[in-house]
Amino acid sequence: MDVDTHETGQLIASDKVEGTAVYNRDGERLGTVERFMVDKRSGQVEYAVMAFGGLFGLGHNHYPLPWRALTYDTDQEGYIVDVTKEQLEGAPSYDPAAENQPVFDRMFGQSIYAFYGVPFP
Numbered sequence: 001m002d003v004d005t006h007e008t009g010q011l012i013a014s015d016k017v018e019g020t021a022v023y024n025r026d027g028e029r030l031g032t033v034e035r036f037m038v039d040k041r042s043g044q045v046e047y048a049v050m051a052f053g054g055l056f057g058l059g060h061n062h063y064p065l066p067w068r069a070l071t072y073d074t075d076q077e078g079y080i081v082d083v084t085k086e087q088l089e090g091a092p093s094y095d096p097a098a099e100n101q102p103v104f105d106r107m108f109g110q111s112i113y114a115f116y117g118v119p120f121p
Contacts, residue, residue: 021078022050022070030088033079034062034096037104046121047104047112048079051096052088061093064104066118083116091115 007016020033031052036045047064070079083091092112094102102108113120 017048021076022048022065023073023076023078023080024084025080025082026084027076028085029078030081030083030085031060031063036067037064044121046109052093060096062096063088063091063093064102064112066113066116069116069118081116 007013014036017033018035022030022033024030031050034049034051037047037049038044039046045067048067048070050063050065051060052063053060065081069081071081072078073080092102092108092115110120
């Protein structure tokens with residue numbers, strides 16, 4: 001597939017976002033974008049789900065990040081979020097291997113957005 005169909009000045013294909021590194025403001029790599037969640041009705045991206053922790057891809061947790069909390073940095077070729085590793089360890093998260101997955105409902109969304117200090121849509 002052509003590069004043009006994967007990325008333009010304003011748009012990027014979902015398969016190029018998945019796997020993109022996420023850094024904090026100090027340049028520390030926190031994890032990678034595992035996937036992102038799109039509102040079915042509005043078509044807007046609400047969350048990036050970041051994989052963080054573990055070793056060699058095992059034992060990591062998923063951390064939903066408000067999409068608006070991320071900024072793309074062309075120099076690092078990754079997303080920047082204003083959170084430290086220590087703060088991230090207390091952030092809303094879930095184990096992707098666990099049977100009980102979170103319900104991405106309004107209450108869960110509000111807790112995620114509040115943690116990162118981003119206004120809930």
